[in-house]
Amino acid sequence: MADKNLTLMEEFILLGFSELPYFQGFLFVIFLVIYVSILLGNGLIIVITNMEPALQIPMYYFLGNFSFVEICYTSVTLPRMLMNLWRQKRNISLLSCAVQLCFFLILTSTESFLLTGMAYDRYVAICKPLSYPLIMNHKMCVQMVIGSWVIGIPVLIGQTYQFFSVPFCGSNKLNHVFCDMPPPMKLACGDTSGDEYFIYIDCFLFGMIPFLLILFSYIRILSTILKLPSTTGRSKAFSTCSSHLIVVCLFHGSGSIAYLQSKSSYSGTTDKIFSLLYIIVTPMVTPTTYSLRNKDFIESMRKLFSKYIG
Template sequence: MAEKNFTIMEEFILLGFSELPNIQGFLFVIFLVIYINILLGSGLIILITNMEPALQTPMYYFLGNFSFVEICYTSVTLPKMLMNLWRQKINISLLSCAVQLCFFLILGVTESFLLAVMAYDRYVAICKPLYYRLIMNHKICVQMVIGSWVTGIPILIGQTYQVFSVPFCGSNKLNHVFCDMPPLMKLACGNTSGDEFFIYIDCFLFGLIPFLLILLSYVRILNTILKLPSTTGRSKAFSTCSSHLIVICLFYGSGITAYLQSKSSYSDTTDKIFSLFYTIVTPMFNPMIYSLRNKDFIEAARKLFCKCVGGRIT
C-alpha cells in the first residue's frame, strides 16, 4: 500500500492561504501591487544604470545585475501565487514543483554570491582605492557575475533531484505558499536525516561561506574607515556601505532562519512568514534602499525623467 502511494503521487496541493478564504481577493491585490513594485523598482535600476554614463562603474554594474536577479527570483514564485489566489486552484504537478524549487534555489544562491561580490567591490574601493580600476576592471566584473550565476547550478540541480527522489507518502498537501525544501522534506517518508545533512551542507557552501566573505570584507572596511583622519571621509564611506549592509541583513536574516532549522523544530506558520519575507518583502524594499539613499542614483533618475518629459514636449 505504501509502495502504491509512492507511485501515484503526481501533484501537490499548495495550501498557502487556504485557511483564510475570506481575504483571498485582498491578498491577491496586495501581492499584485508588491510584484508590480518589484518589477518597476528593479527595472528602473537596470534602466538607469545602463543608460546613465556617470553610473558606468563596477558598483552600479553589480547593482544592475542584482536587480535583474531580484526580478527573476520573485518571478519564480509570485506569479504562481497570484494565479492560485485568482483561480482558487492550488494544485501543482510534481514536475512543476521540482522546476520551481530548482530555479528558486539557483537564483537564491546567485543573490548570495552577488552580495558577496558587491561587498568585495566596496572593500577594494575603500581599502585599496589606488588599485581600484586595475583590480575591478570590466573583464573581472563580468567574470564575477558569471561565476555568481553558474557556481551552484550543478550542485543545486543534484540537490533538487535528491529531494524529489525520496518517496512521499500520506497526504500530498504542502502547507506552504510555494515549493520550498523544508515543507517538502516534511512530507518525505522514512529517515531523511541524510537529506537534511546535505541541505545543511548546501546552506554552508552557498549561504554561510558568502556571508563570512561579506563579514570579512566589512571588518576590513570598518578598520580602514576608523583610521580615516577626516570625519567627512568616514561619513561618506559609511554612507556608501550602509545600503548594502541593510540588504544583507534582510536577506540573510530571514533566509538563514528559514533553512537552518531541523525537521523536528519546523513550524509551518513561521516558515511561511520568513519565506514571504525573503522572497517578496526584501526584493520590494531593495530598490528603495539602494535608490533613496544614493544621491548619484537620484540625480541620474532626475536627468532621465527630464529627458523623457523634454522629449515628449518637443
C-alpha cells in the same frame, strides 16, 4: 507501499493562506501591488544603470545585475502565488514543484554570491582605492557575475533531482506558499536525515561562506573608515555600505531561520513568514536602500527623465 504512494502522488496542494478564506482577495491585491513595485523599481535600476554613462562603474554594474536577479527571483514564486489566490486552485504537479524549487535555489545562490561580490567591490574601493581601477576592471566584474550565476547550478540541480526521487507518503498538502525545500521533506517517506544533511551543506556553501566573506570585508572596511581623517569621508563611506548591509541582513537572516530548522521542528506558519521576508521584502526594499538614498543615482534618474519625458 512507498512505491505505490509515489506512483499515485502526482501533485501537491499548496495550502498558502487557506486558513484566511475571507482575505484571499485582499491578499491578492497586496501581493500584486508588491510584485508590480518590485518589477518597476528593479527594472528602473536596470535601465538607468545601463543608459547613464555616469553610472558605468563596477558598483552600479553589480547593482544592475542584482536587480535583474531580484526580478527573476520573485517571478519564480509570486506569479504562482497570485494565481493560487485568484483561482483558489492550489494544486501543483511534482514536476512543476521540482522546477520551481530548482530555479528558486539557483537564484538564491546567485543572489548570495552577488551580495558577496558587491561587498568585495566596496572593500577594494575603500581599503585599496589606488588599486581599485586595476583590480575591479570590466573583465573581473563580468567574471564575478558569471561565477555568481553558474557556481551553484550543478550542485543544486543534482540535489533537486535527488530530493524528488524519494517517495512521498500520506497527505500531499504543503503548508507553504511555494515549493520550498522544508515542506515536501515533511511528507517524504522513511529516513530523510540525508536530505537534511545536504540542506545544511548547501546553507554552508551558498549561505554561510558568502556571509562570512561579507562579514570579513566589512570588518576591514569599518577598520579603514574609522581611520579616515575627514568626518565627511567617513559619513559618505558609511552611507554607501549601510544600504548593502541592510539587504544582506534581511536576506541571510530570514533565509537561515527558514532553512536551518530540522524536520521535527518545522513550523509552516513561521516558515511562511520568513519565506515572505526573503522573497518579497528584500527585492522590494532594494530600489530604496541602494538607489533612492544615493545622490548620484537620483541625479542620473532626473537627467534621464528630463531627457526622454521633459
